[in-house]
Amino acid sequence: MSLKTAALAAVAAIVLLTASGPTRAETLRIGTEGAYPPFNQIDPSGELIGFDIDIAQALCDKMNVECVFVRQDWDGIIPGLLARKYDAIVASMSITEDRQQAVDFTDPYYSNKLRFVAAKNAKVDPDNLKGKVIGAQRATISASYLEDHPFKGAKVKLYDTQENAYLDLASGRVDAILADRLVSYDWLESDAGKNFAFVGEPIDIGDKIGIAVRKGDTKLLARLNAALAEIIADGTYEELNAKYFPFPIY
Amino acid sequence: MNFEVIVANLPKLLEGAGLTLELVAFGLVGGAALALPAALMRVSPRWWLWAPAFAYIFFFRGTPLLVQIFLVYYGLGQFEAVRDSVLWPILREPFWCAIIAFALNTGAYTAEILRGAIQAVPVGEVEAATAFGMSRTLSLRRIILPRAFRIALPAYGNEVILMLKGSALASTITLLDLTGMARTIIARTYMPVEIFLAAALIYLGMTFVFVQLYRLLERRLSRHVVGAR
Numbered sequence: 001m002s003l004k005t006a007a008l009a010a011v012a013a014i015v016l017l018t019a020s021g022p023t024r025a026e027t028l029r030i031g032t033e034g035a036y037p038p039f040n041q042i043d044p045s046g047e048l049i050g051f052d053i054d055i056a057q058a059l060c061d062k063m064n065v066e067c068v069f070v071r072q073d074w075d076g077i078i079p080g081l082l083a084r085k086y087d088a089i090v091a092s093m094s095i096t097e098d099r100q101q102a103v104d105f106t107d108p109y110y111s112n113k114l115r116f117v118a119a120k121n122a123k124v125d126p127d128n129l130k131g132k133v134i135g136a137q138r139a140t141i142s143a144s145y146l147e148d149h150p151f152k153g154a155k156v157k158l159y160d161t162q163e164n165a166y167l168d169l170a171s172g173r174v175d176a177i178l179a180d181r182l183v184s185y186d187w188l189e190s191d192a193g194k195n196f197a198f199v200g201e202p203i204d205i206g207d208k209i210g211i212a213v214r215k216g217d218t219k220l221l222a223r224l225n226a227a228l229a230e231i232i233a234d235g236t237y238e239e240l241n242a243k244y245f246p247f248p249i250y
Numbered sequence: 251m252n253f254e255v256i257v258a259n260l261p262k263l264l265e266g267a268g269l270t271l272e273l274v275a276f277g278l279v280g281g282a283a284l285a286l287p288a289a290l291m292r293v294s295p296r297w298w299l300w301a302p303a304f305a306y307i308f309f310f311r312g313t314p315l316l317v318q319i320f321l322v323y324y325g326l327g328q329f330e331a332v333r334d335s336v337l338w339p340i341l342r343e344p345f346w347c348a349i350i351a352f353a354l355n356t357g358a359y360t361a362e363i364l365r366g367a368i369q370a371v372p373v374g375e376v377e378a379a380t381a382f383g384m385s386r387t388l389s390l391r392r393i394i395l396p397r398a399f400r401i402a403l404p405a406y407g408n409e410v411i412l413m414l415k416g417s418a419l420a421s422t423i424t425l426l427d428l429t430g431m432a433r434t435i436i437a438r439t440y441m442p443v444e445i446f447l448a449a450a451l452i453y454l455g456m457t458f459v460f461v462q463l464y465r466l467l468e469r470r471l472s473r474h475v476v477g478a479r
Binding site for chain 2: 098157158167168171
């Protein structure tokens with residue numbers, strides 16, 4: 001009983017302190033996918049975690065606003081932004097011309113290359129994929145790359161989430177997967193990916209990852225860019241980078 | 251509203267609609283094949299006959315179709331024993347996995363519809379069949395089932411429509427059915443309103459044609475009933 005009362009008192013104190021202290025009245029709603037480890041994913045307790053989440057949190061801290069994360073499936077993530085379900089997308093989104101028709105992007109916060117992943121014992125040659133089945137996540141630059149560079153005779157399968165694509169690679173339904181090398185790096189390090197490896201060289205498509213905001217939302221865009229420059233200058237970015245990758249990804 | 255996008259992508263959407271029809275047709279045939287024995291077992295007084303049918307119907311009516319599709323497609327593929335088995339050439343194809351899940355799902359609902367219909371056959375007619383000296387099997391074939399099918403018809407039409415709409419979930423296992431095709435087009439065009447509207451209209455068209463045909467069928471099968479429309 002007394003424990004309960006103490007806990008209640010503590011909660012009340014926190015509420016009072018927060019309420020009376022410098023308030024963060026302004027909130028920034030951030031859309032993210034939550035199925036793209038190690039950038040954004042949902043931990044066993046249901047919390048969003050990952051590099052994107054940490055970056056967004058650091059930016060919010062610099063801008064002195066409160067981050068509210070909204071989880072949204074990938075292929076509806078731009079429509080959700082346009083429908084004002086949230087105000088910015090921090091979800092490892094590549095800056096592409098197509099997307100720039102629909103949204104505005106901040107300065108990049110990391111860069112990315114594509115790379116094929118296949119089973120260690122499989123003979124998959126990225127230069128000769130005839131008769132192979134290649135998986136990629138729908139609505140990603142990997143998917144566009146496969147569509148724009150038809151690998152002769154290769155069949156492309158598109159997945160709702162990257163995780164499902166890995167599941168099908170593991171079950172042998174696809175021979176190889178084309179995906180962001182950083183995402184695949186994380187998967188290959190995990191237990192599920194121990195029988196798989198990168199094949200071929202990284203494909204540099206000049207891919208930069210940015211934060212998307214609605215067109216015309218220039219005020220928010222400028223604030224995000226300023227905050228981004230700040231966290232890069234003061235070393236916060238480097239710290240977060242090191243938490244996930246032993247090499248720089250900016 | 252950008253109508254050009256709809257027109258430009260219409261052939262692809264119709265191609266997707268073709269796959270949708272294929273999935274639904276195969277699913278319904280498989281479901282019907284499962285439903286008849288399941289319904290007959292379900293009305294049996296012997297526990298070892300009705301219990302398995304009850305369990306099957308209970309499971310597939312009590313869990314979401316999406317979960318069933320994932321269990322068949324991603325679930326079974328996790329087991330090496332399944333991957334090494336003779337069934338793998340079928341189970342590795344998303345097309346067949348979707349059909350298996352659809353058949354199991356609609357089979358359970360159809361079995362329940364049939365069970366209700368069998369039990370709704372007027373007792374007098376069954377007694378009359380017995381009075382004529384018909385065996386249980388013969389009266390089942392000549393009297394009970396033909397009557398039950400007629401009774402089940404309206405409810406079954408509903409189930410077919412539900413199956414058509416449920417087939418949209420096939421898009422979650424890489425199939426480019428109408429919904430999958432629409433989502434893939436949206437990934438390139440970023441025009442969800444236009445493309446989903448076009449997809450909705452195609453679904454509506456398919457349902458409309460089905461309802462008309464089904465009405466003709468129902469009318470024909472009830473032409474002995476005075477005043478049936």
